[in-house]
Amino acid sequence: MNTRMLINGELVEGAATLDVVNPANGKVFATIARADEGQLEEAVAAARAAFPAWSKLTYEERGAMVGKLADALEARKEELAQLLTREQGKPAAQAMGEVIGGIYQLRFYASQRHEPQIIKEDAKSRILEHRTPLGVVAAVTPWNFPFMMVTQKIGPALVTGNTVVAKPAPTTPMCALFIAEEAAKIFPAGVLNVIVDENELGGPLTAHPDIAKVSFTGSTGTGRKVYASGADALKRITLELGGNDAAIVLDDVSPKEIAPKLFNGAMINAGQVCLAIKRVYAPASIYDELCDELAQLAKDAVVDDGANQGAQIGPVQNRMQYEKVLGFLEDARENGTVLAGGDRLDRDGYFIAPTVVKDIPDSARLVREEQFGPVIPVLKYDDIDEVIARANDSEYGLGGTVWSADLDRGVEVAMKIDSGTVWVNKHLDLPFDVPFGGAKQSGIGREGGDEGVSAYTQKHVINVALN
Ligand code: NAD
Numbered sequence: 001m002n003t004r005m006l007i008n009g010e011l012v013e014g015a016a017t018l019d020v021v022n023p024a025n026g027k028v029f030a031t032i033a034r035a036d037e038g039q040l041e042e043a044v045a046a047a048r049a050a051f052p053a054w055s056k057l058t059y060e061e062r063g064a065m066v067g068k069l070a071d072a073l074e075a076r077k078e079e080l081a082q083l084l085t086r087e088q089g090k091p092a093a094q095a096m097g098e099v100i101g102g103i104y105q106l107r108f109y110a111s112q113r114h115e116p117q118i119i120k121e122d123a124k125s126r127i128l129e130h131r132t133p134l135g136v137v138a139a140v141t142p143w144n145f146p147f148m149m150v151t152q153k154i155g156p157a158l159v160t161g162n163t164v165v166a167k168p169a170p171t172t173p174m175c176a177l178f179i180a181e182e183a184a185k186i187f188p189a190g191v192l193n194v195i196v197d198e199n200e201l202g203g204p205l206t207a208h209p210d211i212a213k214v215s216f217t218g219s220t221g222t223g224r225k226v227y228a229s230g231a232d233a234l235k236r237i238t239l240e241l242g243g244n245d246a247a248i249v250l251d252d253v254s255p256k257e258i259a260p261k262l263f264n265g266a267m268i269n270a271g272q273v274c275l276a277i278k279r280v281y282a283p284a285s286i287y288d289e290l291c292d293e294l295a296q297l298a299k300d301a302v303v304d305d306g307a308n309q310g311a312q313i314g315p316v317q318n319r320m321q322y323e324k325v326l327g328f329l330e331d332a333r334e335n336g337t338v339l340a341g342g343d344r345l346d347r348d349g350y351f352i353a354p355t356v357v358k359d360i361p362d363s364a365r366l367v368r369e370e371q372f373g374p375v376i377p378v379l380k381y382d383d384i385d386e387v388i389a390r391a392n393d394s395e396y397g398l399g400g401t402v403w404s405a406d407l408d409r410g411v412e413v414a415m416k417i418d419s420g421t422v423w424v425n426k427h428l429d430l431p432f433d434v435p436f437g438g439a440k441q442s443g444i445g446r447e448g449g450d451e452g453v454s455a456y457t458q459k460h461v462i463n464v465a466l467n
Contacts, residue, residue, distance in 0.1 A: 001083065003032040005196055006180035007039060008046035009189025015039055018196055020174060023089040023315040023322075024305035024349045032173060035195040037204060040165075043193035044210050047136040047163040050190030055133045055161035062159050063110040065186050070106035072182040077103070080147065080178055082307070087174040088146055089314035089350075090269050091306040102151035108432040109155030112453050119461075126464045131457035133161030134236055135212030138205050140226070142218045143317050144272040144372075146172035150179055152447055153215045154192060160456040162213070165193045167205055169218075171318040202226075209233055213456065216240070217274075219370075220396070220441050227444070238445035238455050241438055242370045243398030244278045246391035248413055249290065250384075250404035251283040258403050259293035265401065265427040266376040267301065267354055270313050272321070274442075275399040275421070275428060279367055280378045281387045287380045291339055291358045294378060298340035298354040303374075305349070315350040316373055322350035325373030328366050329355060332375065336360030341375070362390055370396065388416045397439030401427050420446075 004011040014033030022029045035043070054062070073080060077099050084095040114131040121127070139153035150166055157164050168176035173196045180194035195201065202222070206214045207229035213236040216226045220241040230237045247262055265277040282290045306314035316322040322344075332338055332355065341355030355375040360366060366377050381387035391400065397419040404410035410424040420438045423429060430436055435449035446452050 001030060001174070002177045002181035003030060004177065004180075005033045005035060005039070006184050006192065006194040007043045008193070009184060009187075011181065011184055012039075014196065018170065018173065018198055020087055021171070021318070022086050022349075023317050024307065026319075026348050026350065029086060030174065032177065033196060035197060035201060037201070040195060040201050040205055040208075043165045043195050044136060044205070044208050046190035047165050047193055048210050050163045050188060051133075051135055054163055054188065054191050057161070059113045059115075059159065062161060063112070066106055066110040066155060066159050068186050069179070069183055070103045070110065072186065073099075073106070073179065074103050076178075076182075080175065083174050083178060084147055085306040085314070087172045088143065089306050089317050091311040091314055092309075094269060095306065098145055098148050102148040105148065105151045105432055106155045109159050109453065112156070112159055114160065114453065114457060123466065125466055128462045128464070130460040130462065131160070131454065132460045133457055135162060136210055137162045137164045137213045137215055137456065138208070138211045139164055139166040140202050140206060140214065140216045140218065141166070141168050141176070143169035143172040144269060144274070147175040147179075149217050150176050153217075154179070156447075156453045157213075157215065157456050158187075158192065160453060162456055163191050165195060165205060165211070167195055167197060167202060170196070170198050203229065206230065211235065213237070215447075215455075223443070236455070236458075238447065239438075239443045240274070240447060241398070241441065241443045242396060243274045243276075243438065243442050244368070244370050244394050244396040245275060245399040245401070245419070246417070247277040247280045247401045247403065248387055248391060248417075249280065249282045249286070250402070250406070250409060250413070251285050252405040252409070253286070253403050255286045255290040255293050259290060259297060261403070261427065263294055263297040263376075267298075267313055267374050268428070270316055270352070271374040271376075272317060272372050273428070277376065277401060277427070278371060279391075280376060281381050281391060282378060284380055284382055287358075287378070291356065291378050294376065295339035295356045298356045301354050303345060303351055303353065313354055313374055316352055317350070319350060321372060322352070325352055325371060325375060328369075328371045328373065328375055331365040332357040332360065332377070335364040336366070336377065362393070368394070384413065388413065392416075392418045395441040398442035399423070
């Protein structure tokens with residue numbers, strides 16, 4: 001288990017230390033290196049110094065090294081998945097899914113190319129468009145997917161010729177340090193740096209004058225600060241932020257068939273997914289039946305330490321979020337009818353019983369805000385236009401789902417949801433070559449697909465007179 005940061009090609013101790021807690025028991029399981037502002041400066045300076053040589057390499061050369069990192073991580077995937085469960089809490093199968101996903105993601109980015117293109121040519125001129133890297137990228141990530149959020153950023157940043165300073169969330173730094181350990185053997189010094197903080201270095205890092213681009217995933221509140229911090233230097237900024245995704249169930253589905261899909265979409269990773277289903281809207285004709293089906297699934301779900309076989313829902317990742325979710329439960333008890341769960345589990349760690357709430361008003365906190373925990377409100381509707389308006393009445397617009405036996409009807413409703421991605425009769429299908437991101441205050445820019453790769457470059461046009 002690597003406990004050191006990666007700065008200028010070396011695995012280094014920190015100016016300070018950080019305790020990392022296993023959310024399944026609330027106990028410290030690692031004490032690791034933590035940076036101060038001096039080490040942040042060293043990391044940015046190393047990335048800056050590495051940029052000229054790294055950016056001159058070809059896509060093939062850089063892609064080969066990113067691919068090598070994927071191979072090295074794959075060779076240790078069991079160890080990595082166990083570490084991921086230990087620091088984040090998710091069940092083992094979900095942790096392995098994240099690890100494999102992150103490795104494939106690196107391979108996808110390793111294969112991407114941005115060759116110069118002739119965009120116009122006639123007798124008088126030839127106009128070539130190159131895509132050049134930006135410089136040093138700050139990659140700042142949250143605690144819900146501590147491996148895949150990092151690979152999602154370093155993959156496209158590195159392959160396009162940028163150098164990187166990555167900073168994971170303070171409660172889940174271990175996967176990033178695992179990547180750092182393997183990266184130290186592969187990349188030239190300074191190309192990838194990984195530093196750890198206690199939530200105080202994100203600001204100085206994103207505001208640093210030598211950072212050319214910030215790729216940030218986290219809450220909308222922090223995203224606003226990151227956006228503001230880039231104003232002076234007019235930094236390129238990608239923001240992947242919070243969501244409050246609605247699932248709209250149409251009246252032609254079978255509640256029994258649809259309930260497990262909705263339940264999984266809401267409870268995966270204990271509800272700590274930006275694109276998790278965070279509000280379910282069901283028509284009056286099937287409302288009670290659907291609520292009962294969801295409640296039964298909540299009562300039957302196995303909530304346990306993700307490392308234990310059979311665990312379906314793990315703990316909430318950290319104490320702060322746990323207390324936040326307990327606040328949402330209080331709101332649910334006061335304003336709605338709790339059909340299942342409704343409280344913490346009486347055991348060590350940050351466990352919350354999967355909770356289903358009905359008859360709660362749209363104005364309740366649990367409906368308006370992002371709960372980011374295993375708690376789902378189910379709301380009744382009478383009219384499809386009315387429910388579309390209610391679903392769109394949010395500052396967020398990240399994802400959403402529509403469930404119907406009639407695909408045309410499903411797509412018609414999906415077209416009216418003001419979100420970056422809307423799925424019809426499925427959920428969380430995120431191919432690497434398809435861009436995703438938020439509408440409204442769920443973000444700016446896209447990750448994934450060609451757009452996600454281009455976001456780490458700028459156009460450089462060479463316009464040549466031919467006579
Ligand atoms: P957060 O905003 O608290 O923290 C995210 C990261 O920002 C952490 O690394 C943190 O240390 C750092 N940070 C803190 N203050 C900063 C500052 N002033 N400047 C720069 N960085 C700073 O988010 P979180 O609680 O770790 O993550 C949960 C949130 O992330 C949820 O809202 C979730 O929806 C969102 N999220 C979004 C996506 C997406 O793709 N849209 C994906 C995953 C999570």
